[in-house]
Amino acid sequence: MPWPETAQPTPSLAAALCWLLAGLILEGLAVFHLLVTPELWAWRSLPLHLMAAPLLTAGLWQGIPVASRRPAAGLLLFLMMMVIWLPVVAPLGLALSLLPGLRRSGQRGERQWQPLAMPDLPFRAVALPDVEDPAIREGLASVLSSSHDHRRRQQAVLACRHLPRRQAIPILRQGLADSADDVRLLAYSMLSGIERDLDGRVQALVADIERQGDPDGNRAEALAALYSEYGYLQLAQGGTLRYLLEQATLRIDQALAARETAHRWLMLGRLCIALKHYPEAEAAFMECETLGMHDDDLAPYRAELAFTQRRFNDVHRQLARLSSAAASHPTLHPLVSYWQ
Template sequence: MISKWLFSGALLFEVGSWAAFQEQLSIAQATSLYLGAHALSSALLAGGIWLLLPRRYKFPLPWSPLFIFSLAFFVPGLGAVGVAAALFPALYLPRRHKQLTWDSMALPELPFRPQERGKELMFNDGGLQDVLRHAPDTEKRLTALFATRRMPAREAIPILKVALRDPADDVRLLAYSMLDKQESEINLRIETSLQQLATAEGSHRTALHDALARWYWELAYLGLAQGSVLEHVLNQAREHAQHTLDGGDNPYAHVLAGRIALEQGRLDAAKTHFDQAEAAGVGKPTLAPYRAETAFIEGRYEDIAGQLCELPDSVLQRPPFASLAKYWL
């Protein structure tokens, strides 16, 4: 509503400015009257149009209304007409935006989006071994070694052994120190247990034999002992496991003794220990993997499926039994 009054006032003052030249006035008076009326007309026109402008065109002040005023004031007559002819259609008849139903574009060159790579390595045997074998950057191979600290020792040690053949000294030294640390920790426990065994008696002595059997077995199981050392470690584990069985009723000592016998190739002794463990109360699911391994070594393949069926479904769905179940069941 205010804009309409401003436009009406602008029109009246513009008409009045031209009427000043029709009166019997001097040139100075007519010019002053015209400029005053024309300035008021331009100011009213600029104010009216400024009020109708979208917000993004109103600022910054005072440049937006001053620009409209300048167009109308400094071009007498045609200025106001030109401003009105240019802005009124744009304000009251805006261009309609057509809705695009299809946006056609050229096929971009590959890669057409940034490739994101995770900074963390996959903690699995194959992935880390591939990094150690094929990564040209020494830092990446060192990072792969550090990743093994978050893995079970059984999975980490084969990877560390691969790193022992690395061409970079830093990688080899780090792998050796990590292997040596694990082996030293086990040997320290063995040494401590042997010192305590010299003075121990009764149930304490039996418990120490059980601990020693398990620590010696750990050296063999993790692959930290090889060749003649492996044979010595297994014999020590067998001897202490037998002392454990002689000193008390420990059904899980039969399981350990059976695993040691299985590793040494004494299959009859392994089967005897597993049967004794079951008779002492060890569940069939605990013994099933070892009995399946025994059946495989002996060539009794028809018995493998029956042993794997003793395992719970939740166990058969996890590695390493998932692939075994897929093949045998």
């Protein structure tokens, strides 16, 4: 429905014309006397002009819409000075040019309103039955690639909040190539939020090490894990990823220098595989075995190392060292079944 119009008094155009006509008649008489007896202009023309000025001012004031009569005192003074100092020209110019424009600007046309349904805003939570279900992840990717409704694609990107970061990031990267600005901006914002979180945690750990030291190497180990997470989450690629992995290697070396543990040697071995330093990775895994790491924890990474070096017989041998419980794990079971 249209907005209610504010009740305002309508200026009387007829009254304005009467005042203007009376004032112009006096101005005409003043001009006539000025032309006929110019030597008596101060006694004949000037009084008529001064008498016409209030009439013309009143006529102009009546013609201005009420909503435009602000400030009243200043507007009256302006009109009076214009009429006095520019006789005939000013009243006619204002009446023929300014007043019609002001009156048309005060008129409001009829508004046409179309009722719209409440939009499905993107901040509403999306309920997912099971974020570990691969069908859910594939379904979100399918919505992004095939749905023609940008709001559904936006909901699919927003639903990535409920997924583990490693599973959500490929879908968010897919959202960066979407045709809709809202979807691209939302995906970019969520990816930037993940990166800012990692950057903040790295900077906080570096500041703690500089301020308090790291005698037991725990902070260096945590910092190495954060650096390696950039690669795990696929947030960095190419030279940037290699630099971050090298920083992680330096930090885990610091942690090992403070105190050797099987877990730290395992992390070093995984970093060496990522950097393609295969002899160093094998040496790190040997240290893990020396420190008593169980085969269920070590054998999958040794199998990965053997596979990258194309030692396929060793892949089978390493996977055969897994216990029955580890071999039946949902993640490892397909791999073990293939290499049996």
